Amino acid sequence: MGDTDTAAIKHIIDRKGYAKRLQEIIMSDQAIQQTDVIIIGAGPVGLFAVFELGLLDLKAHLIDILDKPGGQCAELYPEKPIYDIPALPIVTGQELTDRLLEQIEPFGPTFHYNQMADSLTKTDDGKWRVTTDEGTIIEAPCVAIAAGGGTFMPKRPAIPGIEEFEGTSVFYAVRKMERFKDKNILVAGGGDSALDWALNLQPHAQSLGLIHHRDGFRAAPDSVNKMRSLVEAGEMNLHIAKIKELHGSNGQLEGVTALTKDKTELQIECDTLLAFYGLTMKLGPVANFGINLHENLIPVDTEKFETSEPGIFAIGDINSYPGKLKLILSGFHEGALMAQQVFRYCRPDEKLRFQYTTSSSDLQTKLGVA
Ligand SMILES: Cc1cc2nc3c(=O)[nH]c(=O)nc-3n(C[C@H](O)[C@H](O)[C@H](O)COP(=O)(O)OP(=O)(O)OC[C@H]3O[C@@H](n4cnc5c(N)ncnc54)[C@H](O)[C@@H]3O)c2cc1C
Numbered sequence: 001m002g003d004t005d006t007a008a009i010k011h012i013i014d015r016k017g018y019a020k021r022l023q024e025i026i027m028s029d030q031a032i033q034q035t036d037v038i039i040i041g042a043g044p045v046g047l048f049a050v051f052e053l054g055l056l057d058l059k060a061h062l063i064d065i066l067d068k069p070g071g072q073c074a075e076l077y078p079e080k081p082i083y084d085i086p087a088l089p090i091v092t093g094q095e096l097t098d099r100l101l102e103q104i105e106p107f108g109p110t111f112h113y114n115q116m117a118d119s120l121t122k123t124d125d126g127k128w129r130v131t132t133d134e135g136t137i138i139e140a141p142c143v144a145i146a147a148g149g150g151t152f153m154p155k156r157p158a159i160p161g162i163e164e165f166e167g168t169s170v171f172y173a174v175r176k177m178e179r180f181k182d183k184n185i186l187v188a189g190g191g192d193s194a195l196d197w198a199l200n201l202q203p204h205a206q207s208l209g210l211i212h213h214r215d216g217f218r219a220a221p222d223s224v225n226k227m228r229s230l231v232e233a234g235e236m237n238l239h240i241a242k243i244k245e246l247h248g249s250n251g252q253l254e255g256v257t258a259l260t261k262d263k264t265e266l267q268i269e270c271d272t273l274l275a276f277y278g279l280t281m282k283l284g285p286v287a288n289f290g291i292n293l294h295e296n297l298i299p300v301d302t303e304k305f306e307t308s309e310p311g312i313f314a315i316g317d318i319n320s321y322p323g324k325l326k327l328i329l330s331g332f333h334e335g336a337l338m339a340q341q342v343f344r345y346c347r348p349d350e351k352l353r354f355q356y357t358t359s360s361s362d363l364q365t366k367l368g369v370a
Pocket residue numbers: 040041042043044045046063064065066070071072073076077081082083084115116117118146147148149150151152283284285286315316317318326327328329331
């Protein structure tokens with residue numbers, strides 16, 4: 001092969017390499033989502049912030065580790081009445097969440113559920129980049145941390161050696177039902193999550209058992225009735241007992257030993273254990289974001305609710321300042337003031353105008369009511 005041929009081939013390879021690199025750049029640009037504000041936490045405060053930001057034409061992406069919006073209201077007390085939301089004499093946690101979703105609908109926020117905001121870094125062009133544990137990357141000039149009491153983490157049952165099986169045979173959440181198809185599943189717990197997943201997975205499982213330490217369930221009565229019908233029909237096994245030991249090797253579960261109230265030992269064969277023993281709240285990755293913390297809370301000023309880092313805000317239960325009250329209405333106020341400062345960062349050349357929704361046709365157009 002002559003020099004000219006070698007050069008020609010090298011040229012083609014370089015061109016191909018260049019094209020590949022170009023494609024990688026295009027791909028990575030597509031993979032990074034851009035917005036005005038990244039809101040970490042889709043609790044009531046994160047949701048209402050979308051409204052206040054939307055009135056100022058600011059777009060938001062929300063990230064939440066839960067599979068739904070509403071934070072504590074939807075996860076911890078969906079059916080409990082709240083009596084101190086202004087102008088709503090009584091509203092349940094779920095109703096409040098639903099109303100907030102309706103209110104922010106005109107602004108079309110982007111939700112990233114089932115994802116934990118894992119890291120917060122600064123980009124070369126001065127933006128903030130949030131990466132989730134699912135690999136989603138979002139960049140924005142501002143970040144609003146509305147993480148409440150932190151991430152909801154499943155409570156790990158006190159069963160010796162359970163860690164060895166976690167992630168292969170023992171799970172605390174169902175992210176994809178497909179994973180549990182044709183498995184011999186044992187669901188542990190007596191609340192809504194345990195009953196809901198037992199009912200949802202039963203048609204897809206090879207076999208499904210439910211184990212709870214007493215013959216009384218905290219779940220919705222309708223779910224309990226459905227579960228009892230399946231047990232009567234022989235399509236689900238119910239064990240009133242406590243798991244004592246797990247059996248198996250190399251992370252693969254083969255069965256459990258359970259203890260009934262009268263200390264009788266039961267051997268239950270299963271290859272998958274789904275344990276729903278409730279949730280606790282931990283600050284989680286927010287603690288590693290490099291922001292000043294005080295007793296696991298984020299100190300902010302009370303003019304803009306900004307943290308020690310310019311462009312990073314903290315609103316709702318996660319922040320602290322003199323006189324702070326951990327109430328939903330406080331978080332709503334904080335979101336409104338934060339939005340003003342976010343506007344200054346995102347639209348430095350535009351004038352911020354104070355307007356009422358009652359009288360501004362501009363705001364009414366944004367809300368779709370004009
Ligand atoms: C039983 C009970 C009753 C209550 N009653 C009232 C009442 O009557 N009136 C009242 O005003 N308040 C009440 N509260 C308090 C109220 O619920 C909180 O003040 C409110 O939920 C705070 O809202 P938030 O959006 O700041 O946080 P949260 O509701 O805690 O929401 C924060 C969200 O952030 C998510 N999150 C956290 N970290 C991450 C991360 N790293 N990545 C992704 N997502 C993350 C969490 O999953 C969560 O969904 C009550 C609380 C409880 C527990």
